[in-house]
Every structure is written in C-alpha cells, then in structure tokens.
Amino acid sequence: MAHYTLTTTNLTRRFGRLTAVDALDLAVPKGAVYGFLGPNGAGKTTTIRMLLGLIRPTAGEVTLFDQPLRRNRVRLLGRLGALVEGPSLYPQLTGRENLEVTRRMTGATRAQRDRALHIVRLEDDADRLVKTYSLGMRQRLAVALALLGEPELLVLDEPTNGLDPAGIREIRELICTLPQELGITVFLSSHLLAEIEQMATHIGIIQRGKLVFQGTLDALHAQTEEHVVLGVDQVEQARRVLIEAGWHIHSNGGRRLAVAANGQSDAALINAQLVRAGVNVYNLTLQQPTLEDIFLSVTVRPNREAKQTRCG
Numbered sequence: 108m109a110h111y112t113l114t115t116t117n118l119t120r121r122f123g124r125l126t127a128v129d130a131l132d133l134a135v136p137k138g139a140v141y142g143f144l145g146p147n148g149a150g151k152t153t154t155i156r157m158l159l160g161l162i163r164p165t166a167g168e169v170t171l172f173d174q175p176l177r178r179n180r181v182r183l184l185g186r187l188g189a190l191v192e193g194p195s196l197y198p199q200l201t202g203r204e205n206l207e208v209t210r211r212m213t214g215a216t217r218a219q220r221d222r223a224l225h226i227v228r229l230e231d232d233a234d235r236l237v238k239t240y241s242l243g244m245r246q247r248l249a250v251a252l253a254l255l256g257e258p259e260l261l262v263l264d265e266p267t268n269g270l271d272p273a274g275i276r277e278i279r280e281l282i283c284t285l286p287q288e289l290g291i292t293v294f295l296s297s298h299l300l301a302e303i304e305q306m307a308t309h310i311g312i313i314q315r316g317k318l319v320f321q322g323t324l325d326a327l328h329a330q331t332e333e334h335v336v337l338g339v340d341q342v343e344q345a346r347r348v349l350i351e352a353g354w355h356i357h358s359n360g361g362r363r364l365a366v367a368a369n370g371q372s373d374a375a376l377i378n379a380q381l382v383r384a385g386v387n388v389y390n391l392t393l394q395q396p397t398l399e400d401i402f403l404s405v406t407v408r409p410n411r412e413a414k415q416t417r418c419g
C-alpha cells in the first residue's frame with residue numbers, strides 16, 4: 108500500500124454562497140513532488156490555507172503523516188514547512204540575519220540555519236543585505252525559512268510566481284533536489300502547467316473548487332490520445348478512405364488531417380492504407396498532446412456564472 112504524507116477527505120470551504128473548495132480528496136504520496144494546478148481563483152490558496160491549519164474547513168478533514176490535523180495541530184504542523192503568498196523578508200537585514208530572526212523564534216539551531224542556507228545555495232550571499240538580492244534569491248531565502256525546522260513536508264503556494272526564467276529554473280532545480288537528497292515531500296501550487304510538468308511526479312488539477320484530475324504525470328499523459336497528423340495530396344479521398352477503415356478524424360485544416368491513433372503501428376497502418384488507395388502522403392507525424400492541451404481540455408473556460416461573480 109502506498110504511503111501518503113498528506114491526504115484530504117471531502118475537504119470543503121465555503122465563503123458565504125461561494126464554494127471555494129469543493130469536496131477535495133487529495134492524496135500526496137511520500138517522496139512526491141505534487142503539483143497542484145489550477146487557473147486563478149480555482150481554490151488553490153484556500154486549500155493550502157486549510158492544509159496549514161490557517162483556516163478551518165467548512166467540512167471534511169486533513170490528514171498529515173497519517174494523523175488528523177484537527178486533533179494534533181501543533182505537533183503535526185511542526186513537521187511541515189510552508190511558503191504562502193510571497194515571503195515577508197527584512198530588506199535591511201542580511202540573508203543570514205533574516206533566518207536568524209526566525210531561528211530565535213522557533214528554537215532552531217545555528218547548524219539548521221546554515222544548513223538551510225546551504226540547501227538553497229545562498230551561502231555565498233548570506234551576508235549581503237536582502238535589499239540587494241534578486242527576486243529569485245529572495246524566493247530561495249523564503250524557501251530557506253520554510254526549511255529551517257527540517258520539515259518532512261514542504262508546502263509552497265506558487266513559488267515561481269513573478270520570477271524570470273532564470274529564477275524559475277533556480278527554484279525548479281532546488282525543488283527537484285528536495286525529495287531525492289533530503290527525503291522531503293513537496294506540495295506546490297501553480298497556474299502554469301509548463302512549469303509544473305518539469306518538476307512534478309504527481310499532479311492534481313483543480314477547477315472552480317473541484318478536483319478534475321489526480322494521478323501521476325505519466326497517467327496524465329497516458330489518459331490523453333495521440334494523433335497522427337497527415338499531409339496528403341487528396342484530402343477528401345483520404346478522409347473517405349480513413350473513415351471507411353474505421354479511423355476517427357479529429358480535424359482537417361486545409362490539406363492536413365488529424366486522426367486519433369495509438370502509437371507507431373497505427374501510424375504505419377494509416378500510411379499503408381492511404382498509399383494503397385492512391386493517396387500520396389507527403390508528411391506524417393505522431394503527436395503527443397502537450398500538457399497545455401490537456402489543461403485546456405480538463406479546465407474548461409469559466410461559464411457566465413463565474414464571470415458574474417468576478418466582475419461583481
């Protein structure tokens with residue numbers, strides 16, 4: 108049986124008439140980098156606030172390290188590090204001094220402080236004032252704050268928000284090392300699939316408070332169909348041949364046809380059938396759907412109702 112660091116059962120939060128988080132059953136395996144994806148307003152931060160005991164669920168339950176959060180708050184939260192909605196750092200202090208402030212409040216050791224600086228690779232810049240740090244460095248320092256107590260689970264709300272590509276890469280590299288080198292399970296949210304796909308082992312997709320997909324990154328890929336995209340000289344003839352042979356045509360734009368297919372053998376078969384029918388195939392590619400395609404297909408655009416709430 109898989110071991111889960113974090114699970115939720117029927118986790119729900121309402122704000123007045125709005126159900127911001129709707130009956131979520133999350134399962135975060137130990138050692139995973141779990142990417143919690145959803146568009147703006149989907150309910151990511153609200154979920155994270157409940158995971159951290161910052162707000163109470165309207166219904167449902169959070170289980171951390173196999174124990175209900177409700178009954179063991181202080182002890183369980185002590186095993187978790189978090190960064191929610193941007194770091195609050197002292198610009199007039201150095202990186203190390205910023206950590207020192209929290210260290211004294213939490214009772215962490217100096218060794219733990221320097222270890223956190225080491226993990227986020229800020230050792231060389233630790234004695235510079237934070238106001239001279241780049242955004243990426245500030246974000247790494249914020250992660251160091253979250254790592255100070257040597258947590259088993261790190262929860263990060265949109266850790267790459269506002270960073271440039273280099274900053275995003277730094278955070279990504281840092282996050283990827285945490286499970287492997289330190290045995291830390293990571294739960295992170297994002298509204299950008301392309302970012303998450305490069306670090307996550309597991310994915311949960313939330314839309315308007317509801318979980319619309321949960322599973323491994325591989326399962327997400329596998330769930331979606333491949334396409335053979337064909338360039339042919341006689342499009343109408345090719346269509347007829349393929350439909351007669353039982354293929355499902357997804358689209359035809361101009362002289363190209365997209366056919367639902369399953370792997371290279373299908374691609375070869377389609378090619379052979381067309382050539383036999385006298386259609387010249389001058390181009391054939393087997394395409395995996397990108398994660399952006401998947402994201403768009405599972406998170407349909409908000410309907411009128413949602414627009415009204417947002418525009419008042």
Ligand SMILES: Nc1ncnc2c1ncn2[C@@H]1O[C@H](COP(=O)(O)OP(=O)(O)OP(=O)(O)O)[C@@H](O)[C@H]1O
Pocket residue numbers: 122125127145146147148149150151152153154298
């Ligand atoms: N304290 C609150 N009172 C009323 N409504 C709230 C409150 N907090 C959040 N909401 C609403 O709940 C919904 C989910 O918000 P939430 O901040 O969890 O989304 P999110 O996925 O984190 O979005 P973003 O990507 O913009 O950070 C939104 O419609 C938001 O307006």
Ligand SMILES: [Mg+2]
Pocket residue numbers: 151152153264
């Ligand atoms: Mg948010």
